[in-house]
Amino acid sequence: MHHAEISPLMKDALVILGAAGIVIPLFARFRVTPIIGFILVGLLVGPYGLGRAVEAQPWLGAITISDPDSLAPFAEFGIILLLFAIGLELSFNRLWQLRKLVFGLGALELLVIGSLLAAALSMMGQYWTGAIALGLALAFSSTALVLPISGTTSPVGRAALSMLLFEDIMIVPIIFLLGALAPFAQADGLTGLIDTLWQGALLIVVMMVAGRFLLPRLFAQAARTKSPELFLAASLLVVIGASLATAFVGLSPIVGALLAGLLIAETEYHSEVEGIMEPFKGLALGIFLITVGMSINLQVVWDHLGMILAATVGVLVLKAIVTGVLLRLMGARRSTATETGILMASPAETSLIVLAAATSAMLVQPGTAQFWQIVTAIGLMITPLLALLGRFIARRVEPAPSLDEIEGDNNTPRTIVIGFGRVGKLVAQMLEKHDKPYVAIDFDSDIIENARREGYYAVFGNAMREDVLAQLGIDRAPAVILTMDEHIFAQRMVRKLRAKHPDMPIIARARDSFHAAELYRAGASTAVPETLESSLQLSEAALVDIGVPMGPVIASIHEKRDEFREHIREEGALETKPKLRTSTAES
Known part of the structure; x- marks a missing residue:
């Protein structure tokens, strides 16, 4: 009896969906973010995990990813949806209430940490443009991990929220800069860069003006049909259209996705759009994180274990100290500054996005990017442990009164x-x-x-x-x-x-x-x-x-x-x- 052969892409899709079906409920049961689970799954089913043993044990091919490169478009789409979701979560009212912390503490935290990391990397031999890109990437902290741990009402939560909000805002100029540099990273002249900048700036202005008039009408028409399918189609049309537009003028498509989110956030339909896109964003982000896990070569980790651990500890310690000191200078209590600094110490999923953009812009070599991806992945996985460590130390530096x-x-x-x-x-x-x-x-x-x-x-x-x-x-x-x-x-x-x-x-x-x-x-x-x-x-x-x-x-x-x-x-x-x-x- 003849059996139809399952295509590799279909088999990979089954592996990913099966992983999502196991990872999300399992980690939710223990109140741990699935981000960690997806990275571990990617590490397990990737070419450097069980994929190594496929030749010796052919049956493992059914539960491993046969072609990691085929997932790249889906991973990129996951990044686009993540930035779109960040844009939807931002609002001018929310920023105004925390304006002093956001644009004071948040700006200082990102710029000081990014500058110190860039200076350190430059002294270690990294070219200055790549050092800036890496410094900014590693300065980010995880919104997806930190806020569920800290909340938003406690002193720790408010401080973390203000810094994370500024980081979310700064994604726009950072990605804009990297996207503008992408075609000309190795060029001596500035003509192409200037053309990309003014064309990109003009496109953004046009999109902001047109979006304020067209988006409310588009979603109002979709809402009148009372069809969830049409509402979803309209949302995807806006996201993909904005991403393609910015890519057309030489900018990263991520810029268009985030701008689309910001524009929709100002309409009365942002809650419906956010709700209808949430499952797709979560799954697409999961695919992105699986690709990150698949990129971690355990042999490379073992061969450079000392350097990786030193880099991870160095980044964590630097970020924790700088964040804690800044909070103390702005009047925070010792316990709040200590716990917040340690909690915000690890890099973020956004760090992986900036690293990917820096690599595509040829500002960072692929091998260097892989090294810092491993550092970032380790930081993400130990963030819950950092939260426990921060609470423990905070109790010691400022115990509750008896x-x-x-x-x-x-x-x-x-x-x-x-x-x-x-x-x-x-x-x-x-x-x-x-x-x-x-x-x-x-x-x-x-x-x-x-x-x-x-x-x-x-x-x-x-x-x-x-x-x-x-x-x-x-x-x-x-x-x-x-x-x-x-x-x-x-x-x-x-x-x-x-x-x-x-x-x-x-x-x-x-x-x-x-x-x-x-x-x-x-x-x-x-x-x-x-x-x-x-x-x-x-x-x-x-x-x-x-x-x-x-x-x-x-x-x-x-x-x-x-x-x-x-x-x-x-x-x-x-x-x-x-x-x-x-x-x-x-x-």
């Missing part, structure tokens, strides 16, 4: 927040907003360490101990707020507090109306059932959306809340515990 350290500060009346999870943090934010001093306490050391890094006034301790409460200044506290979710512990805590402090306001979080009634019986001044509040907020949103004026809605919500609280207080005043009902709905 109860003994705040004992002398209990002359200031502070509201005491017991339990500092999601609800406790929100309570602390509202107290800060209204300039009300507070101190939070929790028995989970990890929670307290994270809270201190995020700028909250929180301490580790057991709130059930009287001496601990005394150190917190319980006798002068305006109120105690219990935010923990432990049913029994909350009742015991309320009962203990009420026995020692009969006149103190005690506000407690409750799971439902039955738990609230128990807390009232234990002595709580106010018990707030979560199910009640969610029901009231749902009702408020529904009434406003169907046209009821906001004023009467708010008045009725307050009236209903008071009615429920009075009812729960009456239940709590009963000596016998109310029977549990089978329904979880509020009465």
